[in-house]
Amino acid sequence: MSATRKALDNEAEEPTARQEAVLDAVLSLMVEEGDQLTMNAVARRASCSKETLYKWFGDRDGLLTATVRWQAARVRAGRYDGQNLDVAALRDSLKDFAANWLTVISSPTSIALNRLAIGHAASHKSNLGPIVLANGRFAIGERLRPVLEAGREAGLLDFDDPETAFRTFFGLVGRDVQIRLLLGDTLDMSAAEIERDAVRATDQFLALHGRKPSAPKA
Amino acid sequence: MSATRKALDNEAEEPTARQEAVLDAVLSLMVEEGDQLTMNAVARRASCSKETLYKWFGDRDGLLTATVRWQAARVRAGRYDGQNLDVAALRDSLKDFAANWLTVISSPTSIALNRLAIGHAASHKSNLGPIVLANGRFAIGERLRPVLEAGREAGLLDFDDPETAFRTFFGLVGRDVQIRLLLGDTLDMSAAEIERDAVRATDQFLALHGRKPSAPKA
DNA sequence: CCCGAACCGTAACGTACGGTACGGTTTGTG
DNA sequence: CACAAACCGTACCGTACGTTACGGTTCGGG
Known part of the structure; x- marks a missing residue:
C-alpha cells in the first residue's frame, strides 16, 4: 500500500496527508500572491520537488483541479x-x-x-x-x-x-x-x-x- | 494636428477612429479567443504593427485599460x-x-x-x-x-x-x-x-x- | 517633386515558465 | 545491513510572449 497510489488524474482519488499539505500550499500562494502561482513557487512553498508535483498531479492543470476539489471538500459545513x-x-x-x-x-x-x-x-x-x-x-x-x-x-x-x-x-x-x-x-x-x-x-x-x-x- | 496626439498613457485622451478600430479588434479577440490575447494577435487582427500598438498604448496593460474604457464608454444607454x-x-x-x-x-x-x-x-x-x-x-x-x-x-x-x-x-x-x-x-x-x-x-x-x-x- | 512623419510587416531579443532529467538523500522492508 | 522506492533540490530544455529594432511603404505639406 504505497502512499501515493496512482496519481490524481482521475477525480476519484483521495489525496494523502502530504498531498493535502501541497494543496494547502497552493491555496496559500493563491491567496497571497494571486497570480505568481508558478510550479516553481508551489514546489518551494510546499518544500517538494517539481518532479513530485508532476508525478502526483500530472500537470499544472491537474494540480489546480485537485486544489479546487480539495478546498470544495472542506467547505461542507x-x-x-x-x-x-x-x-x-x-x-x-x-x-x-x-x-x-x-x-x-x-x-x-x-x-x-x-x-x-x-x-x-x-x-x-x-x-x-x-x-x-x-x-x-x-x-x-x-x-x-x-x-x-x-x-x-x-x-x-x-x-x-x-x-x-x-x-x-x-x-x-x-x-x-x-x-x-x-x-x-x-x-x-x-x-x-x-x-x-x-x-x-x-x-x-x-x-x-x-x-x-x-x-x-x- | 496629428492623428495620434501624445499616446493614451493618461486617462483623458480620446482615441482616434483608427485607435478605436484597434480597440474593437481587441474586444473581438477577447470574445472569440478568450485568452489568446497576445500583442501579436492584436496586431494581426487590427492590421497594424506592434510598434504602433506600443507607441499608442504604452504597453499591454495600457492597451487593455484603453479597451475597457472604450467599451465602458459605449454602454451608456x-x-x-x-x-x-x-x-x-x-x-x-x-x-x-x-x-x-x-x-x-x-x-x-x-x-x-x-x-x-x-x-x-x-x-x-x-x-x-x-x-x-x-x-x-x-x-x-x-x-x-x-x-x-x-x-x-x-x-x-x-x-x-x-x-x-x-x-x-x-x-x-x-x-x-x-x-x-x-x-x-x-x-x-x-x-x-x-x-x-x-x-x-x-x-x-x-x-x-x-x-x-x-x-x-x- | 521631395522630405519627413507615421505606419506596416517581420525579425530579433530576453525572460518567464511549464515540463523533464538527474544526482543525492531519506525511508521503509526483508 | 542491503536494497529499492519515493522524494528533494537543482539544473536544464523548449516555447510562448512581451518588447524592441529595422527596412520598406504610404501620405500630407512645402
Missing part, C-alpha cells in the same frame, strides 16, 4: 435540516444559511479560487468553472431546497418552483457582494455586517414567500 | 428619467432598467471583459477592476438612484437608504446569473427570458418597497 417546522426555526435556518454563504464568498480563499476558475473559463482548457459552480452555487442550492420544501409543506412558505425561490434568496443574500469582491473592491463583510445582511435577506425573502399561518391548512 | 410619477411609469422604468442590465451582463463582450478584469484583480497590477466596477455596478447605481428617490418623493416607494434599496434591486435582478456566466455556465438569457426575469424582479422589488397609494400624503 452547517446543518440545516428541515424538521421542527415552525416559523422561528425556518427563519433561523435561512438566516444561518445566508450568513454561512456570505462568510464563504467573502473569504480570501473563495475569492482567489473563483478568480482562478473564472480565468480558466476564459480559456477553454480544463473545467475549473464547472467544478467551482458544482461545489458552490449548485451545492448550496441542493442543500437549501429541502429546507424550502419543508417550509412549504408546513404551510410556512408559498412558492411554485423551489429552484426559482432559491434563486431569489440567493440574489437577496449575495446582491453585489461577490462581483465587487472579485473585481477587487474592498467591502466591510465583518461578522456583524454579515449577520445584519443575513437577517435582512431572510426578512425580505419571508416577506416575498412567507405565508401567513392564519389558515394552516390542517 | 437607456433613459430612465424620474418624471411622470405614477406607479405604471415607475414599474416600467424599473423593468426596462432590469432588462437592460441583464442584457449587458449576459453579452459575450461583458463576460469577456469582466473575466479579464477579474483576472487582473488577482495580480495587483493595473486597475481594470475598479474601472469595470465604476462603469458597471456603480454607474447603474448612480443612474437608478434618481428613479428610486423620485418614486419615494411621489409616495410610491418606501425605503430608508437609496443605496440599500438599489442593492436589493440589483440582487433580485442579477441573482446568480453573472457568477454562473463568468464561470462558464450556459444560461438561456434570451430576450424573452430576460423580459420575464425583469418583470419578476420588478414585481418582487415593488412587493418589498412599494407603498400602497391609499394615503398619498397630499
Whole structure:
C-alpha cells in the first residue's frame, strides 16, 4: 500500500496527508500572491520537488483541479435540516444559511479560487468553472431546497418552483457582494455586517414567500 | 494636428477612429479567443504593427485599460428619467432598467471583459477592476438612484437608504446569473427570458418597497 | 517633386515558465 | 545491513510572449 497510489488524474482519488499539505500550499500562494502561482513557487512553498508535483498531479492543470476539489471538500459545513417546522426555526435556518454563504464568498480563499476558475473559463482548457459552480452555487442550492420544501409543506412558505425561490434568496443574500469582491473592491463583510445582511435577506425573502399561518391548512 | 496626439498613457485622451478600430479588434479577440490575447494577435487582427500598438498604448496593460474604457464608454444607454410619477411609469422604468442590465451582463463582450478584469484583480497590477466596477455596478447605481428617490418623493416607494434599496434591486435582478456566466455556465438569457426575469424582479422589488397609494400624503 | 512623419510587416531579443532529467538523500522492508 | 522506492533540490530544455529594432511603404505639406 504505497502512499501515493496512482496519481490524481482521475477525480476519484483521495489525496494523502502530504498531498493535502501541497494543496494547502497552493491555496496559500493563491491567496497571497494571486497570480505568481508558478510550479516553481508551489514546489518551494510546499518544500517538494517539481518532479513530485508532476508525478502526483500530472500537470499544472491537474494540480489546480485537485486544489479546487480539495478546498470544495472542506467547505461542507452547517446543518440545516428541515424538521421542527415552525416559523422561528425556518427563519433561523435561512438566516444561518445566508450568513454561512456570505462568510464563504467573502473569504480570501473563495475569492482567489473563483478568480482562478473564472480565468480558466476564459480559456477553454480544463473545467475549473464547472467544478467551482458544482461545489458552490449548485451545492448550496441542493442543500437549501429541502429546507424550502419543508417550509412549504408546513404551510410556512408559498412558492411554485423551489429552484426559482432559491434563486431569489440567493440574489437577496449575495446582491453585489461577490462581483465587487472579485473585481477587487474592498467591502466591510465583518461578522456583524454579515449577520445584519443575513437577517435582512431572510426578512425580505419571508416577506416575498412567507405565508401567513392564519389558515394552516390542517 | 496629428492623428495620434501624445499616446493614451493618461486617462483623458480620446482615441482616434483608427485607435478605436484597434480597440474593437481587441474586444473581438477577447470574445472569440478568450485568452489568446497576445500583442501579436492584436496586431494581426487590427492590421497594424506592434510598434504602433506600443507607441499608442504604452504597453499591454495600457492597451487593455484603453479597451475597457472604450467599451465602458459605449454602454451608456437607456433613459430612465424620474418624471411622470405614477406607479405604471415607475414599474416600467424599473423593468426596462432590469432588462437592460441583464442584457449587458449576459453579452459575450461583458463576460469577456469582466473575466479579464477579474483576472487582473488577482495580480495587483493595473486597475481594470475598479474601472469595470465604476462603469458597471456603480454607474447603474448612480443612474437608478434618481428613479428610486423620485418614486419615494411621489409616495410610491418606501425605503430608508437609496443605496440599500438599489442593492436589493440589483440582487433580485442579477441573482446568480453573472457568477454562473463568468464561470462558464450556459444560461438561456434570451430576450424573452430576460423580459420575464425583469418583470419578476420588478414585481418582487415593488412587493418589498412599494407603498400602497391609499394615503398619498397630499 | 521631395522630405519627413507615421505606419506596416517581420525579425530579433530576453525572460518567464511549464515540463523533464538527474544526482543525492531519506525511508521503509526483508 | 542491503536494497529499492519515493522524494528533494537543482539544473536544464523548449516555447510562448512581451518588447524592441529595422527596412520598406504610404501620405500630407512645402
